[in-house]
Amino acid sequence: MATDTYDPITNQLSIPSVKVGTSTYNNVVITVGNIVSVGGASSTQSAEGLWSGTTSTGYELNSLVLENNEFWTIVGKTIGDVFYVFGFSNGAASVNANSYSSFFREYTATTSVLGYGTGTVTTNTKISGTVTTTSGNTTQNTTISMTPPSASLYDYNKNANINEVVGNWTGSFLSGYSGTVQVLSNGQVTGITNGCNFSGSFSPRSSGKNAFDFSLVNGSGCFIPGYKSSGIAISYITSSGKRQLIAASTNDTKTQGDLFFAQR
Numbered sequence: 001m002a003t004d005t006y007d008p009i010t011n012q013l014s015i016p017s018v019k020v021g022t023s024t025y026n027n028v029v030i031t032v033g034n035i036v037s038v039g040g041a042s043s044t045q046s047a048e049g050l051w052s053g054t055t056s057t058g059y060e061l062n063s064l065v066l067e068n069n070e071f072w073t074i075v076g077k078t079i080g081d082v083f084y085v086f087g088f089s090n091g092a093a094s095v096n097a098n099s100y101s102s103f104f105r106e107y108t109a110t111t112s113v114l115g116y117g118t119g120t121v122t123t124n125t126k127i128s129g130t131v132t133t134t135s136g137n138t139t140q141n142t143t144i145s146m147t148p149p150s151a152s153l154y155d156y157n158k159n160a161n162i163n164e165v166v167g168n169w170t171g172s173f174l175s176g177y178s179g180t181v182q183v184l185s186n187g188q189v190t191g192i193t194n195g196c197n198f199s200g201s202f203s204p205r206s207s208g209k210n211a212f213d214f215s216l217v218n219g220s221g222c223f224i225p226g227y228k229s230s231g232i233a234i235s236y237i238t239s240s241g242k243r244q245l246i247a248a249s250t251n252d253t254k255t256q257g258d259l260f261f262a263q264r
Helices: none
Strands: 005-007 014-020 024-030 048-054 060-065 069-079 082-096 101-107 110-120 125-134 138-147 167-174 178-183 189-193 196-203 212-218 228-237 242-248 257-263
Touching: 048 125, 048 178, 060 082, 060 138, 069 242, 082 110, 082 242, 101 125, 101 257, 125 189, 178 257, 212 242, 228 257
Parallel strands: none
Antiparallel strands: 005 014, 014 024, 048 060, 048 138, 060 069, 069 082, 082 101, 101 110, 110 125, 125 138, 167 178, 167 257, 178 189, 189 196, 196 212, 212 228, 228 242, 242 257
16 A cells, blocks of 8 residues: 655655545645644644754754754854854754654765754753764764754844845855855845855745745856755854854755855
């Protein structure tokens, strides 16, 4: 008997057959929204929002869980007042009562690996659990603990304000190269890194939350002209009063990813 299959990377559910009224539709593929229940148990907790914390390996985490259960997690360390990024992951999570499970791909400057996580969540209070990644014959288990940051530094529930990111930014990419990015008041983006010119756009998410959707296209001087990526960006005030911009993106197949981080 054919069964439904879910791909957490694309957030798509494949269903062999769906009956709507008197009509039957075969080989249906849908994009999943909020997961209402699993095994008959209602999801009473929510992981949505921005979470900050640490790992058992000594790294800092910033994890943004969106309204559709997609998440973007950035891993790095704060040196001085600057958050330096080691890598990031993009995947999907589901919550059943106060337990969560997730599946993701983790990206660094040179590699990407698959991983999964399990643990517990209390809405707007705490996420804790274990993350497992596998590279070749090596498996690594890491424990994590996260809580929401102070609303005075970042308020997930307010509308994203394009004026907070308009202007010039000089920072670094996950690949290790430095670069500059300019954001115009209409959301259009231009930039350059290591001789590669790119363009794209920033737009506040339709959910009304404090995050931006963005897309980029490589132009002249790039190793792969025409290469496209899309992802999420957030901006927040650091403890010293500076504004930080972090923008992560992947290609359509989720096989490659990059990230830009800067302060001003």
